Amino acid sequence: xxxxxxxxxxxxxxxxxxxxxxCTYSDSASNxxxxxxxxxxxRPQLIIDIRSNVGEKKDQRIAVTLNKxxxxxxxxxxxxxxxxxxxxxxxxxxQGAQKLVFGQGTRLTxxx
Amino acid sequence: xxxxxxxxxxxxxxxGTSVKIECRxxxxxxxxxFWYRQFPKQSLMLMATSNEGxxxxxxxxxxxxxxxxxxxxxxxxxLTVTSAHPEDSSFYICSAGTENQPQHFGDxxxxxxx
Numbered sequence: 001x002x003x004x005x006x007x008x009x010x011x012x013x014x015x016x017x018x019x020x021x022x023c024t025y026s027d028s029a030s031n032x033x034x035x036x037x038x039x040x041x042x043r044p045q046l047i048i049d050i051r052s053n054v055g056e057k058k059d060q061r062i063a064v065t066l067n068k069x070x071x072x073x074x075x076x077x078x079x080x081x082x083x084x085x086x087x088x089x090x091x092x093x094x095q096g097a098q099k100l101v102f103g104q105g106t107r108l109t110x111x112x
Numbered sequence: 113x114x115x116x117x118x119x120x121x122x123x124x125x126x127x128g129t130s131v132k133i134e135c136r137x138x139x140x141x142x143x144x145x146f147w148y149r150q151f152p153k154q155s156l157m158l159m160a161t162s163n164e165g166x167x168x169x170x171x172x173x174x175x176x177x178x179x180x181x182x183x184x185x186x187x188x189x190x191l192t193v194t195s196a197h198p199e200d201s202s203f204y205i206c207s208a209g210t211e212n213q214p215q216h217f218g219d220x221x222x223x224x225x226x
Contacts, residue, residue, distance in 0.1 A: 034215070043220050
């Protein structure tokens with residue numbers, strides 16, 4: 001079955017700097033890759049996603065890149081702000097299967 | 113706004129009590145819903161897949177007689193933790209989506225067994 005590895009487990013950056021979180025997946029059939037942000041005690045919220053027919057997607061300060069050949073995808077947050085502090089999860093899925101496989105999560109801390 | 117509603121948000125009860133958690137999809141029909149458990153500082157662990165009109169599919173290591181799942185309609189799935197004990201204390205969260213809509217999560221239920 002699918003296995004998703006996420007790195008780093010913790011990340012601390014200065015406010016205004018960029019943050020990058022990386023994930024790899026094992027099943028080449030996976031074709032949908034969402035990213036979720038979870039604040040303490042709250043539900044994960046979808047922040048951006050990418051499908052396998054696209055190499056990059058951007059939404060304001062957030063971007064995701066996908067390398068199908070290498071089977072890895074990354075989340076990029078630019079101009080980080082204190083409210084970006086949270087745990088971020090990547091996930092992979094075979095579209096139609098709906099069953100998400102999550103990475104281990106990255107605790108991102110933005111230092112003022 | 114939220115597309116998946118989960119209740120209750122918090123439960124505190126005595127050991128041996130059974131606890132029911134509801135997960136509802138709003139404005140869309142979900143033939144499949146998912147139940148996760150999350151321990152502090154850990155990732156979401158899939159417990160089971162709830163299938164409308166049929167038996168749930170449980171992940172390896174999850175006791176189906178302990179965690180009863182019912183998906184009686186296209187908008188409602190329930191998870192019942194039977195005879196709960198302190199080790200069952202955790203954050204339980206459901207998700208729902210469709211082939212054309214990404215998975216969205218409920219607000220979660222924090223279960224504390226005394």
